[in-house]
Amino acid sequence: MSTRSAAKQKKKPLLSRRQNEPADYPRVAIDEDGTIVYASDAFCVLAGMDLEQARRSKASDIIRIADGDEAFSSTHMFASSSAMDPWVAALRPGEHPVVVGGDTHTRSFYFEWLSVPDGRKYLIGSTGGHGPSKPESVLKLITESERIRQAGEDKISRESAEGELRHFMNLSHDLMAVTALDGGFKRVNGTFNALLGFPDEKLRALTFLDLVVPDDRGPVRTSLHGITRENDSTDGTVIDFESRMLDAEGTLHWMDWRFQRVGGNLYCVGRDLTAIKTHEEALREREAQLSEAESIGRMGHWHWTIGDDHIDFSDEIYKIFGIERGRFTPSLDNLSDYVHRRDVGRLLQAFQRAILEGNDYDMEFRVLRPDGETRYVRCQGRCEMDGGDEVVGLFGIMQDITERTIHEINLRAAKDAAERAYAAKSQFLANMSHELRTPLNAIIGFSEMMQQQLLGPIGTEKYLEYINGIRESGEHLLDLISDILNMSRIEAGKYELDLEDINVAKVIRLALHMVDSKARDAGLSVELEIANEDLQIVADRRAVMQIMLNLLSNAVKFTGPGGRVKIECLEREDYVSIKVTDNGIGIPANKLSSICRPFEQAASQYTRDHEGSGLGLAITKELTEMHGGTLHIESTLGVGTTVTVRLPFDAGKYDRTKGR
Numbered sequence: 001m002s003t004r005s006a007a008k009q010k011k012k013p014l015l016s017r018r019q020n021e022p023a024d025y026p027r028v029a030i031d032e033d034g035t036i037v038y039a040s041d042a043f044c045v046l047a048g049m050d051l052e053q054a055r056r057s058k059a060s061d062i063i064r065i066a067d068g069d070e071a072f073s074s075t076h077m078f079a080s081s082s083a084m085d086p087w088v089a090a091l092r093p094g095e096h097p098v099v100v101g102g103d104t105h106t107r108s109f110y111f112e113w114l115s116v117p118d119g120r121k122y123l124i125g126s127t128g129g130h131g132p133s134k135p136e137s138v139l140k141l142i143t144e145s146e147r148i149r150q151a152g153e154d155k156i157s158r159e160s161a162e163g164e165l166r167h168f169m170n171l172s173h174d175l176m177a178v179t180a181l182d183g184g185f186k187r188v189n190g191t192f193n194a195l196l197g198f199p200d201e202k203l204r205a206l207t208f209l210d211l212v213v214p215d216d217r218g219p220v221r222t223s224l225h226g227i228t229r230e231n232d233s234t235d236g237t238v239i240d241f242e243s244r245m246l247d248a249e250g251t252l253h254w255m256d257w258r259f260q261r262v263g264g265n266l267y268c269v270g271r272d273l274t275a276i277k278t279h280e281e282a283l284r285e286r287e288a289q290l291s292e293a294e295s296i297g298r299m300g301h302w303h304w305t306i307g308d309d310h311i312d313f314s315d316e317i318y319k320i321f322g323i324e325r326g327r328f329t330p331s332l333d334n335l336s337d338y339v340h341r342r343d344v345g346r347l348l349q350a351f352q353r354a355i356l357e358g359n360d361y362d363m364e365f366r367v368l369r370p371d372g373e374t375r376y377v378r379c380q381g382r383c384e385m386d387g388g389d390e391v392v393g394l395f396g397i398m399q400d401i402t403e404r405t406i407h408e409i410n411l412r413a414a415k416d417a418a419e420r421a422y423a424a425k426s427q428f429l430a431n432m433s434h435e436l437r438t439p440l441n442a443i444i445g446f447s448e449m450m451q452q453q454l455l456g457p458i459g460t461e462k463y464l465e466y467i468n469g470i471r472e473s474g475e476h477l478l479d480l481i482s483d484i485l486n487m488s489r490i491e492a493g494k495y496e497l498d499l500e501d502i503n504v505a506k507v508i509r510l511a512l513h514m515v516d517s518k519a520r521d522a523g524l525s526v527e528l529e530i531a532n533e534d535l536q537i538v539a540d541r542r543a544v545m546q547i548m549l550n551l552l553s554n555a556v557k558f559t560g561p562g563g564r565v566k567i568e569c570l571e572r573e574d575y576v577s578i579k580v581t582d583n584g585i586g587i588p589a590n591k592l593s594s595i596c597r598p599f600e601q602a603a604s605q606y607t608r609d610h611e612g613s614g615l616g617l618a619i620t621k622e623l624t625e626m627h628g629g630t631l632h633i634e635s636t637l638g639v640g641t642t643v644t645v646r647l648p649f650d651a652g653k654y655d656r657t658k659g660r
Helices: 003-018 041-047 051-055 086-090 135-171 190-196 214-225 274-297 315-321 341-357 402-452 461-491 504-521 541-557 616-626
Strands: 027-031 036-039 063-065 094-100 107-115 121-126 175-180 185-188 238-246 252-262 265-272 299-305 361-368 374-385 391-400 499-503 525-530 536-540 564-571 575-582 630-636 640-648
Touching (some): 027 041, 036 041, 041 051, 175 190, 214 238, 274 315, 299 315, 315 374, 341 361, 374 402, 461 616, 499 504, 504 564, 504 575, 536 541, 541 564, 541 616, 616 630, 616 640
Parallel strands (some): 525 564
Antiparallel strands (some): 027 121, 063 094, 094 107, 175 185, 175 265, 252 265, 361 374, 374 391, 499 536, 564 575, 575 640, 630 640
16 A cells, blocks of 8 residues: 555545534635635634635645645646646645644645536635535535625725726816706805805806806807707717806806716816916917017018928018018028028028027128118028037027118218218318418518518508508418318328427417417417416327417407407326416307307307417317317306317327327
8 A cells, every 4th residue: 555545544534523513514716826815704713814804815925735645746737827826736635634723723625626517627625525516505605705796896996996086086177067958056166166166056047157257158059069969869979169258256267178978977078278378378479479579670581491491480470581481491492592692692691600609690681672672781690509518400580770771871871972072171271271372471461561661661551551450460360271171181190299298388389479469469368377387288289278378369359349368387197287267258158069160159250350260279179189188168258268178298198180
């Protein structure tokens, strides 16, 4: 007799003892994946768990085989089934001592495999005999257990699903509602209540259309009518529309709605578009403002992504090119049809250089419009980067600068013409200086000889009077010509300062000596006040002398008999101040701003009583400013005039004639 046969014979007494246990004995059904699908009440008591816990457990976790070496086969009995649990597959059918759950007693369980008609296999373990021998009985037990379990789980699942669904609906930012076909509300989520401000009790007295803005109710009613007809042909149909809704406070909300009919209900989901619509409206306003600003400034914006054939133009650029949107596709190739042929190369080079160097650019080119008109355009652009150093696009503005450009062209032409005419005049005067001065010097010299009768007496005294008039007229004419020539040299930039150290007091006294006779003849008193007789400055001696002679001559000329002229020379921190004050006729207030312009005089040419070129103060101002100084005039009509000249101590630091 083999050892295994002997073991089986030893186990037979256990079977007889098991037959004496109560009818409700522990038994269990285990499916192929090792899960307990049925357990009797007695088995649950041994396992120390309820039925639900047992049905969710693995048999290997609850049933421990005491004679493992004898009970388990080393070879998997159902190796062909990949879903077979190893514990179940290795357990040999027959009687084995086991310990169930936390029970401390070893009990004899008989295990056998049973197959049911649908092909399923179950491992049946029992202490009360060999267990049910008919598959139908086993299937009945398992099926009943599954039905009870499923019924319990379905109830829990439904309750859980309804609760979870309500939570999910209330967490959504979308508005959700269920209405009857007439629009009456049945159920809404919390977002619906919160956004529109209506509690459930108020919504029960309203319909969906009651919340729609009156102006939108017609289109909404038409949309809903398509899925609320009496027949069922629209069941399951989904429609979408936008409408404006009023909340409980009267605030307007833009909403996007989706409705679906299912039986006698309408299921609707709405999304609040108010922020989007507000943003879109603000964006449209900004675009309109930008378009208006571009139209006023005759300026448009553009954008080109490198590699694309198309360039995005704003409406104003189409206007600048004189073409209609849709009839022209902006691209680098097509631009050559409208850009002046001499400017196409420069435009493309500017784009290429910007791409290679990544720099901004600014250029001007000409556009030949279809109507034959030429427009001047300024293009300013920048590079669009990819976040690093790579240029991925170009963008910028184009501005119509035709009027400004034509005006600048005309101004340049007028300026060039004026400069040519002025240069010709200056050149003429420079060339005529010798021809004008030579005969005048002869006239003056010979008239002086005749007046002084150096070669003998003149027979008639009347001739002496005529000769005196000739000399004075010649001197006056020479002064006029000298002023004109000096002014021409200054304006032509040919007057150069010869700087040296000079004694200001000596120059002032010499100039006063030269006009002293005229002052005495006019019956004027002259007062001289010099604070420092040894004051030295770096300046052009001839120019300073000219400044003083012009100021003193004007003071003597425009001061009547019995008047007074005062000269002051004051030393300041950074400059020398020379003041010439008279109590003559004065200068009108409206003439002070223009009196230093060339050929400007205080009085009308028809009423003035004093001859002159009107260049004295203009020359004085120019010579003063050449030294880096300033000239200031204060005057009151009928009271007198004070002219102040400020000269720096060293004109070399300010000489405007340097570098010419």
